[in-house]
Amino acid sequence: xxxxxxxxxxxxxxxxxKYYLREGLLPGGETTxxxxxxxxxxxxxxxxxxRALRETAGLSISTIGRVLTAMDDYRPGDSPEHxxxxxxxxxxxxxxxxxxxxxxARAREDLQQLIHELGWHVDTTSPGYDDAIRSIVALHRxxxxxxxxxxxxxxxxxxxxxxxxxxxxxDYDPAADPAATLRFxxxxxxxxxxxxxxxRKLAHVDRIRTTPAATWAKR
Amino acid sequence: xxxxxxxxxxxxxxxxxKYYLREGLLPGGETTxxxxxxxxxxxxxxxxxxRALRETAGLSISTIGRVLTAMDDYRPGDSPEHxxxxxxxxxxxxxxxxxxxxxxARAREDLQQLIHELGWHVDTTSPGYDDAIRSIVALHRxxxxxxxxxxxxxxxxxxxxxxxxxxxxxDYDPAADPAATLRFxxxxxxxxxxxxxxxRKLAHVDRIRTTPAATWAKR
Numbered sequence: 159x160x161x162x163x164x165x166x167x168x169x170x171x172x173x174x175x176k177y178y179l180r181e182g183l184l185p186g187g188e189t190t191x192x193x194x195x196x197x198x199x200x201x202x203x204x205x206x207x208x209r210a211l212r213e214t215a216g217l218s219i220s221t222i223g224r225v226l227t228a229m230d231d232y233r234p235g236d237s238p239e240h241x242x243x244x245x246x247x248x249x250x251x252x253x254x255x256x257x258x259x260x261x262x263a264r265a266r267e268d269l270q271q272l273i274h275e276l277g278w279h280v281d282t283t284s285p286g287y288d289d290a291i292r293s294i295v296a297l298h299r300x301x302x303x304x305x306x307x308x309x310x311x312x313x314x315x316x317x318x319x320x321x322x323x324x325x326x327x328x329d330y331d332p333a334a335d336p337a338a339t340l341r342f343x344x345x346x347x348x349x350x351x352x353x354x355x356x357x358r359k360l361a362h363v364d365r366i367r368t369t370p371a372a373t374w375a376k377r
Numbered sequence: 378x379x380x381x382x383x384x385x386x387x388x389x390x391x392x393x394x395k396y397y398l399r400e401g402l403l404p405g406g407e408t409t410x411x412x413x414x415x416x417x418x419x420x421x422x423x424x425x426x427x428r429a430l431r432e433t434a435g436l437s438i439s440t441i442g443r444v445l446t447a448m449d450d451y452r453p454g455d456s457p458e459h460x461x462x463x464x465x466x467x468x469x470x471x472x473x474x475x476x477x478x479x480x481x482a483r484a485r486e487d488l489q490q491l492i493h494e495l496g497w498h499v500d501t502t503s504p505g506y507d508d509a510i511r512s513i514v515a516l517h518r519x520x521x522x523x524x525x526x527x528x529x530x531x532x533x534x535x536x537x538x539x540x541x542x543x544x545x546x547x548d549y550d551p552a553a554d555p556a557a558t559l560r561f562x563x564x565x566x567x568x569x570x571x572x573x574x575x576x577r578k579l580a581h582v583d584r585i586r587t588t589p590a591a592t593w594a595k596r
Contacts, residue, residue, distance in 0.1 A: 207519075210518075210519035214511075214512070214515040245578060278582075278583040279583050279586045280583050280586075284578070285578040285581075285582060286578025286579040287579060289571060289575035289578070290572060290576055290579065292433075292571070293433070293568065296433040296568050296571075297569070297572070300425065300429035301561070313539065314540065315580070317537070317540050317573075318536070318573065318576045318579075319580045319584075320532065320535075320536055321533065321536050321577065321580070322583070322584040323584065324532045325581070326584045329588075330585075330588060342520070343581075345519055346520070346523075347577075349512065349519060350512075350533070351577075352508060352511070352512040352515075353509060353512035353533060354533055354573065354574075355505075355570050355573075355574075356468075356509035357505065357509055357533050357537045358537040358540065358541065358566075358570075358573070359464060359465075359468075359503070359566065360492070360505040360506060360537075361497070361534070362461075362464070362505075362541050362544070362545065363497075363498075363499045363503045363504060364495075364538070364541070365538075365541040365544075366461070366545060366549075366551065367498045368498055369546075369548075
């Protein structure tokens with residue numbers, strides 16, 4: 159199909175498609191004549207993926223570029239650990255200044271103890287590891303005295319483990335279809351994140367309305 | 378204390394403090410002489426809160442302004458439901474175009490059924506409700522066929538309910554100290570969000586490495 163048709167079918171304006179082409183987010187079409195290119199199914203799929211990451215995960219163009227590069231770099235036969243690289247690229251790191259190194263050392267100890275207690279097979283290069291460190295630093299720094307024992311973080315680990323067990327079935331074989339696995343890993347991470355955070359806010363409302371202290375509502 | 382001392386103690390540059398003053402995020406100091414103002418504990422606390430929301434939740438200045446306004450608007454004696462308004466202001470909505478209204482109608486039905494199954498006391502104005510709708514729309518749109526039954530969303534609701542029960546103890550009385558409750562609601566929501574998402578990624582790594590299919594790692 160031509161650019162105009164690609165725009166119509168994808169719902170992405172032509173100017174935006176041209177921008178994605180310039181930025182390398184979208185591979186060029188097949189040149190059929192000077193100034194004329196044909197686009198296909200893979201361009202539609204790619205545009206859908208970019209839209210999802212923009213609109214729902216709110217990722218920046220540069221971050222999306224890194225995620226797509228990591229996806230494109232995967233080759234059948236690569237270690238399946240590579241599948242996690244694209245997910246790792248999705249995090250836009252917290253900007254907490256690393257000015258008080260004691261905070262980071264303490265957070266690292268907390269996270270290591272948590273991982274040990276949960277018995278997780280992860281290491282310091284795993285996606286999420288650095289983000290978790292920074293989150294714990296922020297907790298210590300901005301809500302001091304709230305988390306005094308890493309055991310208090312355990313319910314969070316257990317809650318997400320329960321979810322992970324549902325999300326990744328025991329018979330899941332990521333090597334069976336690496337392209338589908340990549341898309342599912344990236345989109346599954348990005349699309350469920352806002353749902354989890356939204357439901358958590360609703361759960362808080364329910365909790366506040368139904369605890370005995372809700373009698374305060376009638377004062 | 379003078380502006381220079383406020384900057385030193387808070388770690389926020391003077392130019393940034395002046396910017397926050399202009400934007401109304403920080404109340405003015407007490408004027409002690411022309412061009413001279415005194416700042417106190419409440420300015421330090423406010424700067425710490427702004428930093429936390431900037432650095433960890435990554436909120437925009439305009440969103441932080443709305444959160445702070447909602448916090449400032451609370452008056453002792455107001456219905457404690459008002460405590461949730463500041464949290465509601467924290468969401469930066471997904472930008473999914475509302476172009477296919479069927480998607481939204483279906484997502485609303487899904488969410489209502491989920492809330493009914495979970496027995497939650499929440500309504501359409503509760504913080505998180507609209508975000509949840511948009512997340513479900515995104516799931517249907519970008520991972521079509523994955524969530525075909527709202528029952529599949531139930532593990533997410535149960536996971537966050539377990540967390541909410543830990544986070545809000547049964548004897549919690551938000552009216553006892555509304556200022557502390559507001560700060561805790563806003564920061565507790567903002568600071569634990571990145572931790573939950575980071576731990577989820579780690580849980581996925583652990584799950585992928587430990588399922589039977591991990592034999593693919595050795596192919």
